[in-house]
Amino acid sequence: MLIAAVILIFTYIGVSFTRLPHINIDRPAAALTGALLMVLTGVMSFNQAIGAIDFHTITLLLGMMLLMAALQQADFFNVLAARSIALAGKPWQLLLAVTLVTAVGSAFMVNDVVVLLFTPVVIAACRLLERNPAPYLIAEAMAANIGSVATEIGNPQNMLIGVSSGIPFTRFMLYLLPVAFVCVLILFVTVLIFYRNEMKIGFQADKLKHQTLSVISGQPTAAARKRLLAFTLPIFALTMICLFFSSTVGISLSIVAMAGGVAAAFSAASVRPA
Secondary structure (H helix, E strand, O other): OOOHHHHHHHHHHHHOOOOOOOOOOOOHHHHHHHHHHHOOOOOOOOHHHHHHOOHHHHHHHHHHHHHHHHHHHOHHHHHHHHHHHHOOOOOHHHHHHHHHHHHHHHHHOOOOHHHHHHHHHHHHHHHHHHHOOHHHHHHHHHHHHHHHHOOOOOOOHHHHHHHHHHOOOOOOOOOOOOHHHHHHHHHHHHHHHHHHHHHHHOOHHHHOOOOOOOOOOOOOOOOHHHHHHHHHHHHHHHHHHHHHOOHHOOOOOOHHHHHHHHHHHHHHHHHOOO
């Protein structure tokens, strides 16, 4: 027990502090090292370690990541974020747009992916408008966590809960969607109050309307992205529909997600830059 506790503590230190002096290790490497030490020190056998892995959760996460990767290649996230932000005419509207888009996106597209891909667009918008990015990035970070609570695919923790408990996707969402909604509202009002002076300073909204805020690098051509989006969006929509009815037809969430992810991966592989 003592050995297991020591390994766990050092693993958490490695996960929490990825840039310690003379040490350059990322979070996956730290977690994998901790798991390996558990086996090497005899805390658990190799078979026990393999048995501890929930492959349904891993499959669900992998399928969603494949689907998100295809949407990213199709420039979906940039377009969604940029067009939503461009609707803002005042600072509080910009804050509201960032909060809502992040929260809703995190509920259905895995919050890690949303934050990773939305952040450059938010920063680009703030620079263009000469705004302090702090309130918008704070709202984005917190909205991602709050929004991801609403569904079983919002974050890896929810995926594990959903797969392990067997709670239907729709029932899970019906219980937690109101909670997420109230928390998002509280978040928006709180940030609005804390940064009320920032919200009083207007900006030229036309700057956003004439900018794409694209942060793409090394992506396929615009025509190729449109073709990919034409295939990938229906796949994503169909996957979401199947998730809602997965318990009714008796298909696991992991199978639905992997089917959607593989279909999206094939679509992405078919796109060739002109």
